[in-house]
Amino acid sequence: MALSRNLKLVLLSLLIVIGFSSYFLYSNNNYKMLSKREINDFIEDKRKSNLSILKEESVKSRFNPHALILYKNDTKLGTYILTKSRKGIQEYKGVEVPIDKTLPIQVTGALSGVPYLGIYITNNKLIQEGKYVEMEFEDGTKVRKQISLxxxxxxxxxxxxxxxxxxxVQVSVIKGGQVLYTNEY
Known part of the structure; x- marks a missing residue:
């Protein structure tokens, strides 16, 4: 009886160790947040290739944390998506659009997966008078950022x-309750 009880304890301990090992092995395969230094190193590298970095943002999604980088060069506006896993840092190029200086706002991004937009405001009046830039989806979901001069x-x-x-998605520039600019993409 003592031997069978010891055997049960050994098997139970083995199952617990295997369970914890599997959990940590699985969790190491998930994406992790990039550090500020890792993002800054990526940005510095891209600046050497003549890109202007307009904005960067970390998205703290539970299952898919990543960083978004909005950039432009002389002719294009685009995004990079950075992820980090146990394989290291992966860089994905998002959608690039040609810059059209006649448009007051230029938009790039993706609506699939985790939706995001990179917005480049070229109209100085919208920057000076606008309080918020906002994206709104058909279901009423809104994401808003305050405009800085x-x-x-x-x-x-x-x-x-x-x-x-x-x-x-509808993109708007808002001042108080007044819509200064809106367009659907």
């Missing part, structure tokens, strides 16, 4: 993948 680039992002896929 010394900033032209903004990143608006949800933190999770929505239950219903996004088909379009």
């Amino acid at each position: 010394d900033q032209k680039g903004y990143i608006l992002s949800e933190n999770t993948t929505p239950e219903v896929p996004r088909d379009s």
Whole structure:
């Protein structure tokens, strides 16, 4: 009887060790937040290749933390998405759009997965008079950032993948209750 009890304890201990090992092995495969230094190193490297970094933002999603970097060069506006896992830091290039200086606002980003927009405001009147830049989806979900006089680039992002896929988004610049600019993308 003592031998079978000891055997049961050994098997139970073995199962517990295997369970904890599996958990930590699985959790090491998940994405992790990038440090400020890792993001800054990436930005410095990109600046050497003649990119202007307009904005960077860490998205603290529980299952998919990542960093978004909004950039422009002489002809294009685009984003980079950075993720970190046990494999290291991965860089993904998001959507690039040609810069059109006649548009008051330029938008790049993605509506699939975790929706995000990179917004570049070229109209100085919108920067000076606007209080917020906002994205709004068909279901009424809104993400809003305050406009700063010394900033032209903004990143608006949800933190999770929505239950219903996004088909379009409305971008607005708002002052109080007044809409100064709006367009659907």
